[in-house]
Amino acid sequence: MIMRIMLTILMIGILLLSACTIDVKPSQTEHPKPPRLPQISGKGEPPLSQDELNGTQELRKFSSAAELAEFLSRNQPVTGYGYDSGMMRGDVIEASMNMVAGAPMMEKSLGAGAGASEYSETNVQVEGVDEADIVKNDGKYIYTLSGNKLVIIDAYPAENAEIVSETEIKGQPKNLFVNGDRLVVFSQDNENVLVFQEFDIIPRPRYTQETHAYIYDISDRSDPDLVADFTLKGAYFQSRMIGDYVYFITKENVYYYSHFVDMPVLKESGKTIIRPEVYYFDNPEDQYMFHTIASINIQDEDEADAKTYMLGYSNNMYVSKNNIYITYQKNFPMWYTQNYNKERFYDVVLPLLPRDIQKKINDISEDESLNSYEQWDKISSVLQDMYNEMDEDDKEDFIEEMMKAVQEYDLKFEKERRKTVIHKIAIDDGMIEYEAKGEVPGSLLNQFSMDEHGDYFRVATTMSIWTRSGGSETYNNVYIMNKDLDIVGSIEDIAPGERIYSTRFIGDRLYMVTFKRVDPLFVIDLSDPENPEILGKLKIPGYSDYLHPYDENHIIGVGKETGTNQWGGTSIRGVKLALFDVSDVENPEQIDKYEIGEAGTDSEALRDHKAFLFDKEKNLLVIPIREVKGRYYDGERGYYRNRVWQGAYVFEVTENGFRKKGKISHGEEDDQYYWGSPSAVRRSLYMDNVLYTISAKYVKMNDLSDLDEINEVELPYDRNYYPRPVYY
Incomplete structure (x- = not known):
């Protein structure tokens, strides 16, 4: 009995909501439709025709x-x-x-004078396409934004490193480029x-x-x-x-x-x-x-x-x-x-009604002597009378049929609404020219969800849908588009119920990580643009927020480890480094991992690839870390706080896995108690055999062989420029 009452209320609500709106666009269906739908606003036709829309x-x-x-x-x-x-x-x-x-x-x-014989550059997505950053170097000088200043440091050799100039920048400096003897600050x-x-x-x-x-x-x-x-x-x-x-x-x-x-x-x-x-x-x-x-x-x-x-x-x-x-x-x-509810009423609900009810509703809609409110008052009376005359079984059957049709309609609408629009604009030696427009279902996570390869553009999307009628879907897709941004190949409905956490296109392959309770790493073949296919996948705990190629057969992942909590759900733990062997594309495997800290541990590299320093020839990997490890009682404030360390983790990485070489910090542990701390390491780079780590407070120099400190340069940061402390 309660179920029937609930169904009754639900059906009436859908019928009422489906028609109570202001305007409606014409439908393409063939069932009887009034030539002019009710204009509740009393303003006549919509401001634009459907063709104009x-x-x-x-x-x-x-x-x-x-x-x-x-x-x-x-x-x-x-x-x-x-x-x-x-x-x-x-x-x-x-x-x-x-x-x-x-x-x-x-x-x-010409560029600067004599400097290091080898030095690192900004970690970018596309070779030959530099990305602006807060720190740049040319093997001799380091250029960094500290507060509202451009600071240039003569950094090589490290033993004699010193600031050579400070230039105040108007506004809020964002990023910079260096090109020989020219520099641009945004x-x-x-x-x-x-x-x-x-x-x-x-x-x-x-x-x-x-x-x-x-x-x-x-x-x-x-x-x-x-x-x-x-x-x-x-x-x-x-x-x-x-x-x-x-x-x-x-x-x-x-x-x-x-x-x-x-x-x-x-x-x-x-x-x-x-x-x-x-x-x-x-x-x-x-x-x-x-x-x-x-x-x-x-x-x-x-x-x-x-x-x-x-x-x-x-x-x-x-x-x-x-x-x-x-x-x-x-x-x-x-x-x-x-107009969505009204359109849904005429497209979905009206065709399910008995023919005599359809005729009554259409006759009312065509009666121009009635204003829109009067029209709907009569239509709602017709619907109420129809419903009251049904027996209980007919009501339940009708509601079930209507709910199914409405949900299908809602899903179709939501899929269209959740498409991503892509605009392609050609560039060549300063020239800017519009090329093409395309659309793909779903949403993009970040720039690594996209890749241009030859004459094709490849994207990976997540489709997440919640409909007004209570339906929901989440799944992932891969689309390959030609130079005109027409879709020529696709794989859809990948990992239902999960969303994309990271992707990396490398040549003819796509490596994609999705996550809900475990971390599936998919290896996808894109060599035939019209027929992409999943070659293999690996399911392990945790997930990767950023993927970076080690070589053609190994991928480095940086993300979070996960575990099972006391209620059987998934809990997020510390930062995790993972090394994947993809030489057997049908059976990728995780050959090593390294976990840092407890829940709450974080790294800027999870969100910004420019914070990730890797050099295969040097077997070097450096990432900034805000590490949470244990708790202690703060007597001054009267509560427990996380014990937090901020700095950089330095690893030796080979095709067999990770070995921690050490850690570098820019401040005492007690100073690391808030987000956005000026002691937090933001970037790292190397010149020859010296590792440079950069925070808002310091540039520190350590020997790459043993991480012994060589020198440090204090930057002219303004503590008031940084966020207020956030205790935890």
Whole structure:
């Protein structure tokens, strides 16, 4: 009896919710449909037709700021996004967007003086594509960002290491590149401008984000000379350097004010040099963002270019030597979700109703003498009467059939909504040109979920779905796309119930780690793009957050160990290093592991591959560690605290496994009690046989043979620049 009451309530709720919304887009099904669905808002037809909502899927370019403003004004009722306060500022009132051509590049200058015969470089994903970081070195000097300063250290030989210059950077320094005698620092700052609201008598202040690319001539390391200051509106996203060309991307919410748009601009030393052309797709997004890509020749500040693409909100990017791939989760405009329940009612529920009930509902919907509320009042009465006339068995059968149909519909909708959009943009010696757009089901974890190989682009995704009707699915996929980003091969439904924790594409193989209770490592063959296949898998406790090739037959994993807790569930333990032998692709095996610390132990290398130092020739592996090991009673504060150590773990690694060589710390144990501590080691590098570890406080130098300390340089960090203590 209770079950029947619950089913009754459930069915009525679904019927009511399925039709109680404002608008609806036309359906493609063949069952009877009213020519005009109820418009509860009383505003008539939706702001855009269905064809306009779908768009042409072709790349278009705005010819003027006025055209862009008109597009946003037309789409704002659909997306619920944008501002219309009558403000104007600076370049906002410009009506055209003409691109300024750059000058030819100069010859690359010579680098620093005599240094180490061998030295490490930033750990990057794609060979030949440098990634900006907080620390760089050239075998002689170390360049690091300490607080809001650029610090240059004459680091070789280590015995004589010293700071040779400190340069204050305006704003919040993010990353840097070094190229011979040129250096670029990316810094994010807020621009304070005065704007006039409509019919206001005085200007009002407004803050907008902007990203600076400060280019320095460092021929004299003791006195860096600022030679250019390129500024892009928006927040710093990512950057890459290929040869002498630096590409950096900013993201900015699209704001418009009455008939004016706050347009992207590229400035040099405060002067506008480029107003980038703005490209877009005519299908509306829920949230528009300007993605402005600027290219500058680090050796010739007169050579620059920029283009802007108005896309959805992005969170991942992959860059090869020839292309930039920007990705984001598909964003349906608010209009879609506002009408979802009504569309589901007509697509799913109505066809399941008796024909006479369908006719009554359609007749009511076609009655234009009734407003939308009156129409729904009559429709709901018809549904109530129908339900009351059913016997109990018919009710249960009907509910079961309806729930199944609704869940299938919800899953189909959610799969479409949870697709990832991929935009491919070609780059070549500073040139920027849009190439293609594609979509794949599921979401990407990070940049290592993507890879360009020859004429193909490969991605690994996780599909996680929770529907309104209570259904859920989680599984993983691999897709191979051609140069036009059309899917040509795929493997779907991998490891149901689990999600991807790490992936690494290496040649014709993909190594993928998923996790729920154990860590399956999949070896996937991609040699035939149209027919990828799983060759083998290994299931072990724990998981890897980052995978790094040791050689063609061995993979290093860095992640967390797991165990079974007292309730039979899975508990996360310390940081784990794992070495996998994949020479037998059908039977990969873990040949060694090393666990560090207890639950709560962490490493920046789990989230940022640039914190991972590996050199096969030196058998060297170094990772930063925040190690939790035991607890003690803090009498001053009156509670127990974790005993925490922060520093770097140094390993010798061979194809047989790991051997800990030692640990290096930048502070006393009592100082390591909070996240973001200036004593935390962030990066490590080597020059010849010296290991350099870098925190906000120090650069320490240790002999790689025995880890004996050689020297240390104290950095000019400001304790107030770092986060407040978080006790644990």
